[in-house]
Amino acid sequence: MYAILDIETTGGKYNEEGITEIAIYRFDGHKITDQFISLINPEREIQPFVVNLTGINSNMLKNAPKFYEVAKRIVEITEDCILVAHNSSFDYRILKTEFQRLGFPFKRKTLCTVELSKELIPDMESYSLGKLARALGIAVSDRHRAAGDAQATIKLFKMLLNKDTEKQIIKNAIKIEQKSKLSANLKTIIESLPSETGVYYIYNEADEIIYIGKSKNIKKRITQHFTGTNSKSKKLQALVSSVTYEKTGSELVALLKESNEIKKNKPILNRALRKTLFTHALYEFTDHHGYRNLKVDKANREELPITTFSNRQSAKHFMFKVVDDFELCQKLTGIYKTNASCFKYDVKECLGACIQEESTEDYNKKVDALIKHYSYENKNMLIVDRGREIEEKSVVVIENGIFRGLGFFDLNHQILNKDVLLSLITPMQNNKDNQHIIQSYVRRNKKRLKIILF
Known part of the structure; x- marks a missing residue:
């Protein structure tokens, strides 16, 4: 659990500043669960440059509560939380100083989004909140006011969580939470999960990931794990200490993400994705008459396939479909074995490539159209799909035919600049499994997806 905060102060000498405004959002890594926003009477003068910067003046603070009146609420909303702020050393120092004046020790773990940004989004021109937000397309309202800056920090922190492929932020958060709060009661764990699409991570008592999975309904899938009677379910039930998730x-x-995370973490109870995800692939060759033939074969060749399939039945269904869609010859696609004309020619639905009546130029153009339709070789493209929230979309990035990674963006801002886009995505390997996942998904959902060439 995180407490994302921003503090505005009076300015002045070091450790003599007073708080004029504070905003704290309790954040579980996915959504805001509580918030506290308040002006505060600092009982001291505000520096003129601060008034010009924030717009907060002494008249606005006359009837505002003093710090001791809100101290209890600050303790409550930050309890069992990691404090997250942009330049957290400043905000944390100011809070500790105010509590020391009351004779009360205030101690929390902290995370700084400046330091995290430098590590996870390198080579940015500036890491000030305003300039960084502008470069990343994060909309900021009420700049230099606590609530506006804290909300911008939340959006930035979500990006950083997504960029943290090693899951160090989440793992550290789990380690510092009190073990009593990580209930091993399976019902309690299930109740905390969403009924949404995403990836889930199951941990043991040593905070090790023992299983990673994906589901269109995370809560339903975890419930199946925790109520199942097969060998894997029983092992999960015996070993589970906590579950985290990422909505996608x-x-x-x-x-x-599931494929990438399993390969990286190698959980002891994952086996399925240690093997290849596809068994068959579509290849092409040119026959002695000059016609480009298509053939489904086992996916064990070195050459690059046009697309891949999970099994032979899926490949067979695909071939029958594209023969109709692209007006191809059954013989030259391998679905009708004959030394003469194919069945479609006999019923006047094939132009005769099977017996050299259709010109090689005309027929090969149709094969080329199919390949371009189902392959992303040499293409620069964005595959745009649903996001985690209504206002965002997910984007899978293909550059020069190579899968670069994925991210979540407000499409009105962040994909206009290619360099910013590539700096924000979570990088992933361009391996055969990922190629298969993308090709298979696009093939099945092409009408619904938005494809942007860049």
Whole structure:
């Protein structure tokens, strides 16, 4: 659990500043669960440059509560939380100083989004909140006011959580939470989970990831694990200490994240994705008459396939569909074995490539159209799908035919600048499993997805 905060002060000498405004949002890594926003009477003069910067003046604070009146609320909303702020050393120092004046010790773990940004989003021109937000397309309202800056910090922190492929932020949060709050009661764990699409991580008591999965309904899938009677379910039930999750909105993003995370973390109870995800692939070759033939074969060749399939039945269904869609020859696609004309020619639905009546130029153009439709070789493209929230979309990035990674963006801002887009995505390997996941998903959902060439 995190407490994301921003503090505005009077300015002045070091450790003599007073708080004029504070905003704290209790954040569980996915959504805000509580908030506290208040002007505060600092009982001291506000520096003129601060008044010009924030717009907060002494008249506005005459009837505002003094710090001792809100101290209890600050303790409550930050309890069992990691404090997160942009330049957290400043905000944490100011809070500790105010509590020391009351004779009360205030101690919390902290995270600084400036330091995290430098590590996870390198080479930015500036790491000030305003300039960084502008570069990343984060909308900021009420700049230099506590609530506005804290909300911008939340949006930035969400990006950083997504960029943290090693899951160090989340793992550290789990380690410092009180063990009593990580109830091993399976019902309690289930109740905390969403009925949404995403990836989930199951941990043991040593905070080790023992299983990673994806689902269109995380709560339903975890419930199945915790009520199942098979060997894997019983092991999970015996070992589980906590469950975390990442909402993705998009099933494509969930599939890619699941594959990537399993390969990286190698959980002891994951076996399925240690093997290849596909068994068959579509290849092309040119016959001695000059016609480009298509053939489904086992996915064990070195050459690059046009697309891949989970099994032979899926490949067979695909071939029958594209023969109709692109007016191809059954013989030259391998679905009708004959030395003469194919069945479609006999019923006047094939132009005769099977017996060299259709020109190689005309027929090969149709094969080329199919390949371009189902392959992203040499393409620069964005595959846009559902996001985690209504106002955002997920984006899978293909550059020069290579899968670069994925991210979540407000499309009105962040994909206009290619360099910013590539700096924000979570990088992933361009391996065969990821290629298969993307090709298969796009093939099944092409009408619904938005494809942007750049």
